[in-house]
Amino acid sequence: MDNMFVIQLVLMGVIIYFFMIRPSQKRAKSEREFESGLKVGDRIVTKSGIHGKVSELSDTTMVMETMSGKLKMERSAISIEMTAKLNAAAK
Incomplete structure (x- = not known):
């Protein structure tokens, strides 16, 4: 039972990273590149x-x-x- 809970927590962390954190980091990087290229x-x-x-x-x-x-x-x-x-x- 404990192993399943840990696996679910890790899976939720991976999903949050790929659907929320990573896209916002990419957007911030493209904004910085745009600002520096003006x-x-x-x-x-x-x-x-x-x-x-x-x-x-x-x-x-x-x-x-x-x-x-x-x-x-x-x-x-x-x-x-x-x-x-x-x-x-x-x-």
Whole structure:
């Protein structure tokens, strides 16, 4: 009986790792790669829905040019999904 309980616990741990932890680690890695690959002139969309173009970059922040002016924000505020769609539509 005890061996079966241990096997069930291990199996639940493996399932949680492959369905919850691993995908979030992959997503975080792709977001870091995206943020580090930004260039001046890239068209982007923030997670809050603001559209613009990158005009300045620093280590953790960036300046985005919009139709109404410039905004300084964190690089992590950019939406990967929306940026990919926006750049695909522009091509």
